[in-house]
Each structure stands twice: as C-alpha cells, then as structure tokens.
Amino acid sequence: MTALLVIERLNMRFGGLAAVQDLSFTVEEHEILGLIGPNGAGKSTLFNLINGVFAPNSGRVVFRGADITGMPPYLVARAGLARTHQIVQPLGAMSVRENCIVSACFGRENLPLARASKAAEEAAIFVGLADRLDSLASQLTIAGKKRLELARALAAQPTLLLLDEVLAGLNSTEVERMIDVIRRIRERGITILMIEHLMQAIMTLSDRIVVLNIGQKLAEGSPTAVANDPAVIEAYLGDPALAAEFRGVA
C-alpha cells in the first residue's frame, strides 16, 4: 500500500482556540479511514484544511505526492479530491442531474459539457437517485440531499473522497442503504476518509480509525484496537453505554 494523503504536523488556530494541533496521519490507497471524535474535536476543520477551504497556520497536506497545502478548493477538486458537506450544500435551483454535471465538468475528470451528462447520470443512479434526476435539488428530502452530496462528489471521478457525516439525520433503513453505497464506492477503487458519529457504522466500514480529541490525535489503529484502547475509552468514551456499544462491535 502507498500513501495517498499525508497530513504532516498540521496546526490551525481560530483566535485563541487551537482547532487542530500538531496532527499527523496518513491515508493509504484503497482504504476506508474513519475519523471519529467528540463534537468540537476538529474533524470538520481538518476536512476544510485538507480541501483548501482554510489554509493551516503550519504543517503540510500532501496528496498523491504533491503539496496541496493552502491551495484553493477548486484546484484541490481538480487534483482528484472530492468531498461532501456535513451541512448539505445543494445548488438548489438546479436539478439533480445539473448538480452532478457541474462536478463532472469541473472535478478531476474536467469533462467537456457534452460528455459530462453521462458521468453525472451514472453517479446519480449509483447512489439511488435514478428517479429524481430531473427534480430540483432544493425539493429533495434530507436523505435525498445527502445522496446528492455523494452523487456529486462521485461524478467528479475522484481518487480520494472525504465524507463528512453522510449518515447523520438518516433513519435506519436509509443508513443501511447508504452503508451499502459506501462499500460499493470503495469497490470501485476510490479511497475514502470519513467522519461519522454513528459508531456501529464506522466501526464496521473502516479499515482503520483515527480518533481526534481537542484537535489532537488520541489514537490510531484497527477498529478493534481503537475500541479497546484505554485512552479512547477513558477520554472519548467516558460514557459507559457508548463503551459497551464499542465492545459489542469489537
């Protein structure tokens, strides 16, 4: 396995708050790396640092061997890194198809408009939006909008996919379906870095897990190792019920 994304001693401060502190880890090619941690641990900030929404105070982000630290988001997207948003960001007055066409046109594939339509449709069908292709994005349910986030990211044919809580706010049937979609994405050879609060889901999906707490890396390893790590249970899973849930999975 080779490293696809290398995070090197990343630091980000907002005024007096250190959102990400001296964080280093690596995402290997073709793996699913889970990123967990309590609210405010710096997970979404980390995503924003990786895809260029924020520039870090110090440290480096290396993607496929190239330094992409502080690059604007559109160049990061072009380089082959796609993401979804925790708070969905549909292009509301455009249809599902058009939303995906934007990504196919301007993402890694950088397709001409005439050829983007097919890639866009494929992505939408892949996540289960086949019957909503011509609906306006603003008219989708929350589950639909989450799927659209995913479809849009996929339409770019990315090398690395950042998923920011795609399961949050979905009911259990929808979660099951989404987990299946994520598995099939990985089978296509796309590497995934995902943030998720649903423990059951992330423990079963991930090959490895990185635990963040107050902007720092608390633990890293296989789901089993992380779930049994005393430091994680102590600091992050202070709640005994949640700890039991972890052990149940492990």
Next chain:
Amino acid sequence: MSAAMILRRPFFWIIAAIIALFAVAPTLGNDVELREDLLLAAVYIILASNLNLMLGYAGYVNFGSIVFFGLGGYFCVYFMSALGWGLASAALVGGAAVSAFALLFGLGILRLRGAYFALSTIGVNEAVMAFVTNFAPWGGGTGIYLSTELFQPLGGPAHALWVIYYMLVGVMGLSLYLSYFIKISKFGLGLLAIGQNEDAAGVLGVPTPRYKALAYCVSAFLPAVAGGLYFFKGAFIQPTDAFDLQFSTEAIVIAMLGGQGTVLGPALGAFIYEQLRSWLLTSDTFANFQLVIAGALLLVIVLFAPGGLMGWLYGFWPRLKKVLE
C-alpha cells in the same frame, strides 16, 4: 457544440426573429418615431442583458453597470473628436478598453460578496465620474461636443441616425447571442453554480475567481460599445449623463422584471419597461413618474415573483423551459 447543432435549436432562431423585427419594423413606412422608440429599447436590452451575466448567472448585483456604458461613450467620442477615428473602430476599441478596465477592477472588487460588492460597484461608478469631471482632456465637467461634420462620413445626419440604429440593433443581437451561448456553455454552467452557492461551486472545482472576473469583463464590452454609439448619436457627452445611476437601476429593474438568469427575460423586460416609460413620460398626470413606478415594480417582483415574467411563464408551462432559455 457544433454549428449545425446550434442551428437546430429553436431558440437560436427566436433571437434571430427578434433582431429581424427590430431591423425591419421602422423601415416599413420610414417611421422615425418608432425607430427612436426601438433604439431606446435596444439600448435597454443591451444594458439589461449584459448586466444579467453578473446578476442572473453569477448572482452578483452590479448597481454601477452604467459605468461601462458611460466610459465606452467617452472613449469613443474622444477617439473620434481628438484622434479623428471612424465610428466603428472608435466604439470597438473603446469597448475593449472598458473591458480591460473592468477586468482590473473586477479582480479587486469581486473579492467582496453580497451587499459589499453591490456597494463597491456604486463606488466604482462614482469614482470614475469624479475622475472624468476633473479630467481636462475629456472636457471636465462640461464634457465633449462633437462637430456635426463627423456625421458626414455616414451620409449626413439624417442617414447617420439610421446607420447608428442598425449598429445598435446589431450590438443588441450580439448581446442576446452572447447571453445565450454563455448560458449553454461550460463557462455558463460554472457561473450559474456560483450564483447558486459560490462556496459549494468552488468545492466542486469551479474556478470561481477567474470565472467571476471573466464574466465581469465580458459584461462590460457590449454596453461600452453601445455607449459609444449612443453618445455619438447625441453628439455630446458629459459626466452627469454618462454615469447616471438611474440608468443602472433601470437595467436592474428590467432584468428582474423579465426574469434574471434567463436569456429572453431581459429583452422582454426591456421592451415592456420601455413601453411603460415612454407612456409615463408623455402622460400629463405621470410626467417623470417612471422611477416611482420602477421602484414599486422592483419591490413587487422581489416579493412576489422573484423569477420575473419568465419565471411566471415557466410556472404555467414547465415545458417552455426546454424552448425558451
């Protein structure tokens, strides 16, 4: 997209029909009054249609779009009076100069968003007006008068007015086709994505700074050329006429009335607004009342029909969307 494919699209021919209508209608019966009416409508269409590239596509409200028109007028009038250039080359070079100016300013002020951008566009217009008012080579506050001699190459004043009319109709046609071709292009898709949600567009890979600056620059060209033709026609230009914010505001009302973000909307809006305006201007009870009406109209549109006339039509016949852009 190949030329053959574009020729097969009905909308291409709808634009052609509009241009033909403008070209032919006043010629029948040599109707000078109708020509003057349509000339003003054409100018409104040019202003609103190009404004729409920023307002309707990229979602940036440009309150000071008239600066392009006025500056274009000044360049053209200056090139002709001081350097002895012909009308066409003066207007075109003036347009290119204004486009370059827009690109320069655009790279600066397009870092701003929402109300801040809108305010800065007013600032650009006011700053340019203050500069020109104090710029001696352009006649300062008194402006530049053109000698009627300059109409001779166009066959004398009476004939020149027809030539200018056809040139403006040509610029109007180019504006509509530009708006249409941008809309169906990848560039247009990027602009529409920026208009919907700029941050999301960036994350999806749309090169937002470059696209916005390009749209701002392109939206300056044809209004500047039109400004050259318009002020040549009047044989006189002064800062208060050239940089009159009232014109900018009217262009916004027109784009909103017709339907921002559509190609046909600004044309429809311009035509209706021009009819309304000329009626209000000539009516005894409502003299100069058109701005009050414009303000009220804008309020009603923003509150009750944000899609304008085209949005309203699409609401009735959704299939219309496939034919009328």
